[in-house]
Amino acid sequence: MQVSKSLPSIALAQEEDSVEDGSDSVVARRLHDFFSEQGLPRHKHASQLAVILGLSRSGAFRKFQDASFSASDLQTLAQHFQVDISALLSAEPALAVPRIEGEVQPARVLVGSMALACTATLGALLQAGEHCELVATQQGVEWLIQPFATNTGTALRRRVLQLVITPSQRALPRIAVLEDSRDLAANMKEAFEASGFRVELFGSAAELAQRAADAPFDAYLMDWWLNGQTASQVLQTIRRAQPSVPMLLTTGAIAAGHAGEADIVHVATALRIPVVEKPFRLALVISQVRQLLEQAAANR
Structure with missing residues (x-):
């Protein structure tokens, strides 16, 4: 009985390990590379694919073998990993977005004569002799973002590490x-x-x-x-x-x-x-x- 219970798992391990010698399809190879970039060992790729696409493990294995990935499969993978489909198929490794440490504050940034609402990640105070392309000065409960050269006042200035502008969408009056x-x-x-x-x-x-x-x-x-x-x-x-x-x-x-x-x-x-x-x-x-x-x- 013990031998018969262990046979399926042994067969599955051999099946997943054999992915090493799988299809030469460009898409299949690229998806293997992408999974590896996510930190998944090669022999776990079919198991992970089965979870994401809702397949059996043998069905996921065959997809790699036959390179039978549909547009819907790729879209599901892209949504799962929160990347563009092109990142799945690109030969270049997906670059991680660097984390910016700072204090996130509501602000306004001057674009010509318009002051647009934005979210600014602010760093430390700017000291004498230091430079930052954009600086923030406090205006009441908000921060005003301006280029370094434009802000010539005496108010304390903080570094702007990141700026996110979400333009308002509205019909013209x-x-x-x-x-x-x-x-x-x-x-x-x-x-x-x-x-x-x-x-x-x-x-x-x-x-x-x-x-x-x-x-x-x-x-x-x-x-x-x-x-x-x-x-x-x-x-x-x-x-x-x-x-x-x-x-x-x-x-x-x-x-x-x-x-x-x-x-x-x-x-x-x-x-x-x-x-x-x-x-x-x-x-x-x-x-x-x-x-x-x-x-x-x-x-x-």
């Missing part, structure tokens, strides 16, 4: 522009879109009112005087439909004598709409619309 001057409207569209907005132009209040009813916008930039009529009615319609939506009113009608200042002040005050007189600087108008959007988002 939709802006409706009501303006009867085609040249000005075209300039506004170009400037707003270059600043990260989607813009739709309207030459009549009725057209804008219909479009806003079907698909409300994130913000509205509207001229007060349009072909002999004021935008008072459409302003009130949109404010009723979207009580907190950012709206900005532009006008050159006062200087041109087409509208009374008191009328504009009355509507702007009642509907909580800032007023910008023409001619205006597009950069300032874009900045104001952006601020109104940020305030609206903060109040939600």
Whole structure:
């Protein structure tokens, strides 16, 4: 009885050991190499493959012998070892990601004029005469990450050992522009879109009112005087439909004598709409619309 019980295990050991002389398939050889890089002895490769793919040990052994690895098999192996499939088949050994020792802190990093949220691994304080490409200075509860040469203040600076930025994913804000001057409207569209907005132009209040009813916008930039009529009615319609939506009113009608200042002040005050007189600087108008959007988002 003892002999009969030991025979299967002896046969299996011989089967696994014979993998040494297995298939010459490039894929099979590479998978053997990969398993060895993970610290598995050669005679255990078939056993490990059986566990990962849910096979019998003899079935796993035959896969190595026949090199019968499907795309699904490779995907399962890659997910198990948390590597890309190319790492399984590459002739180069998989490189371990070095562990970076430091204090992980929420931070912001300046990219041009934008301050992007990030996670920074901070090292020791930077001493006199020392250099690090990126340095961190504390700004309230967060850290501000800047290039060494940019940060010229006297605040204590810490080394930045690693920086992880996860860019936010969002749809661009939709802006409706009501303006009867085609040249000005075209300039506004170009400037707003270059600043990260989607813009739709309207030459009549009725057209804008219909479009806003079907698909409300994130913000509205509207001229007060349009072909002999004021935008008072459409302003009130949109404010009723979207009580907190950012709206900005532009006008050159006062200087041109087409509208009374008191009328504009009355509507702007009642509907909580800032007023910008023409001619205006597009950069300032874009900045104001952006601020109104940020305030609206903060109040939600």
